[in-house]
Amino acid sequence: MARYDIEKVTCPSCGKVFPVKVYDRIDVKRDPKLKKKVIHGTMFAEHCPHCGEKIRMVYDAMYADPTYRITIALAATDEFYKQAVKEMEKENALRSAKDDIVRDYLNQATLRIVRDDMKLAEKVLIFDNDLDDRVIELLRLVHLTSQQATNPEVTDMLFNIGQTKDGHTQMCFLPMIGRDIVNTPIVLSNLNYSRTADKYYHALEEYKESELEVNRAWAEKFFAAIDARTAAEDNTEPV
Numbered sequence: 001m002a003r004y005d006i007e008k009v010t011c012p013s014c015g016k017v018f019p020v021k022v023y024d025r026i027d028v029k030r031d032p033k034l035k036k037k038v039i040h041g042t043m044f045a046e047h048c049p050h051c052g053e054k055i056r057m058v059y060d061a062m063y064a065d066p067t068y069r070i071t072i073a074l075a076a077t078d079e080f081y082k083q084a085v086k087e088m089e090k091e092n093a094l095r096s097a098k099d100d101i102v103r104d105y106l107n108q109a110t111l112r113i114v115r116d117d118m119k120l121a122e123k124v125l126i127f128d129n130d131l132d133d134r135v136i137e138l139l140r141l142v143h144l145t146s147q148q149a150t151n152p153e154v155t156d157m158l159f160n161i162g163q164t165k166d167g168h169t170q171m172c173f174l175p176m177i178g179r180d181i182v183n184t185p186i187v188l189s190n191l192n193y194s195r196t197a198d199k200y201y202h203a204l205e206e207y208k209e210s211e212l213e214v215n216r217a218w219a220e221k222f223f224a225a226i227d228a229r230t231a232a233e234d235n236t237e238p239v
């Protein structure tokens with residue numbers, strides 16, 4: 001089984017105490033139903049058995065999907081964050097091992113660090129649908145920037161995969177203010193995704209799998225590097 005402790009939580013609404021399971025390792029190979037709980041946002045939400053109040057409790061945990069060699073640290077605290085960076089960087093350093101077999105084996109692994117449960121849910125959904133989280137992050141930044149041009153109060157875009165009326169899956173971004181979804185979904189077509197993946201294929205290859213934090217800051221850095229390179233190439237062209 002996945003590893004968990006039973007902890008006592010005091011309900012902020014009625015003040016009564018009730019037990020909750022707190023996982024330090026969410027192993028979805030051993031306990032596959034935990035993956036759905038993470039994706040649906042119920043993993044870190046408890047309902048008080050006394051008054052029904054919904055309580056969000058996010059804590060440090062390691063999400064592991066050994067079948068696909070995916071490890072995601074959910075670092076709710078700075079202490080766990082620092083520890084996860086240290087450990088994952090150590091593992092990343094081994095990717096340049098001399099031995100081909102060792103190197104190939106390590107390069108199949110995906111290591112990520114996220115800071116909240118919503119970002120964890122997104123990563124799991126993305127990897128579960130065989131998508132590249134870096135491509136999603138680039139697309140998100142593009143759509144967020146254009147959304148903010150008309151709605152400056154929008155703070156983020158939540159990635160989701162829904163079902164159309166005829167039963168097809170459909171990727172989309174949901175504009176958000178804080179943790180609330182505020183506008184209608186922005187549909188992300190498969191063509192849009194694959195064009196972005198193709199356009200940046202070589203640049204993304206350079207990063208390989210060494211990036212632990214693939215988030216908005218990562219996407220901003222990536223685009224800035226692409227712009228700098230394009231500007232440098234323009235300057236070397238004869239006038």
Ligand SMILES: [Zn+2]
Pocket residue numbers: 011012013014015016048049050051052053
């Ligand atoms: Zn309560």
